[in-house]
Amino acid sequence: AQTVTQSQPEMSVQEAETVTLSCTYDTSENNYYLFWYKQPPSRQMILVIRQEAYKQQNATENRFSVNFQKAAKSFSLKISDSQLGDTAMYFCATSSGSARQLTFGSGTQLTVLP
Amino acid sequence: EAGVVQSPRYKIIEKKQPVAFWCNPISGHNTLYWYRQNLGQGPELLIRYENEEAVDDSQLPKDRFSAERLKGVDSTLKIQPAELGDSAVYLCASSLDSRLYGYTFGSGTRLTVV
Numbered sequence: 267a268q269t270v271t272q273s274q275p276e277m278s279v280q281e282a283e284t285v286t287l288s289c290t291y292d293t294s295e296n297n298y299y300l301f302w303y304k305q306p307p308s309r310q311m312i313l314v315i316r317q318e319a320y321k322q323q324n325a326t327e328n329r330f331s332v333n334f335q336k337a338a339k340s341f342s343l344k345i346s347d348s349q350l351g352d353t354a355m356y357f358c359a360t361s362s363g364s365a366r367q368l369t370f371g372s373g374t375q376l377t378v379l380p
Numbered sequence: 381e382a383g384v385v386q387s388p389r390y391k392i393i394e395k396k397q398p399v400a401f402w403c404n405p406i407s408g409h410n411t412l413y414w415y416r417q418n419l420g421q422g423p424e425l426l427i428r429y430e431n432e433e434a435v436d437d438s439q440l441p442k443d444r445f446s447a448e449r450l451k452g453v454d455s456t457l458k459i460q461p462a463e464l465g466d467s468a469v470y471l472c473a474s475s476l477d478s479r480l481y482g483y484t485f486g487s488g489t490r491l492t493v494v
Contacts, residue, residue, distance in 0.1 A: 366428070373422050
């Protein structure tokens with residue numbers, strides 16, 4: 267079984283500043299993938315960034331980057347130059363390679379303040 | 381290309397009544413998922429389809445929930461009879477390979493049972 271823990275239920279950041287969302291996970295899989303999803307009030311889950319566990323290089327997508335620490339089973343998301351549109355619920359998730367499904371954390375509500 | 385389409389967007393029913401949700405996945409996505417998301421929590425898998433076959437329904441409360449995916453395309457999720465605790469957002473998602481690409485989610489159906 268896989269578990270994903272997000273220990274920050276809520277966070278806020280000033281517009282244009284940088285914020286880091288934490289995520290830890292547990293899995294028995296050797297080959298797995300990690301994801302961050304964004305869910306705005308519209309409820310649409312939007313893929314922000316993904317990381318392949320066998321790659322040591324941290325994934326980056328424009329203002330979004332991850333700090334992947336495989337030994338510590340940590341997968342944090344850094345948002346640079348925060349924008350008002352970044353306000354949303356953020357979910358960390360890991361794949362189950364053999365079962366082809368995602369296990370989600372409980373989410374972090376991020377509010378970007380003007 | 382249209383995304384994952386779900387309907388209805390909102391549904392309010394009285395307890396003990398039946399309710400059905402519909403999902404049209406992205407064309408070519410053989411894998412379809414139904415997730416339930418309780419307020420303030422991450423989504424939890426109910427059932428996964430590979431084409432028309434339900435390959436993982438271990439989390440589906442089979443006494444009252446049923447699902448089908450005719451011809452391996454559209455899917456419906458039914459609850460009969462609904463209980464107060466079924467109030468949640470029901471998300472449908474589809475994928476080519478969730479490990480590599482994650483899921484594409486629909487906007488979900490918010491169910492309120494009164």
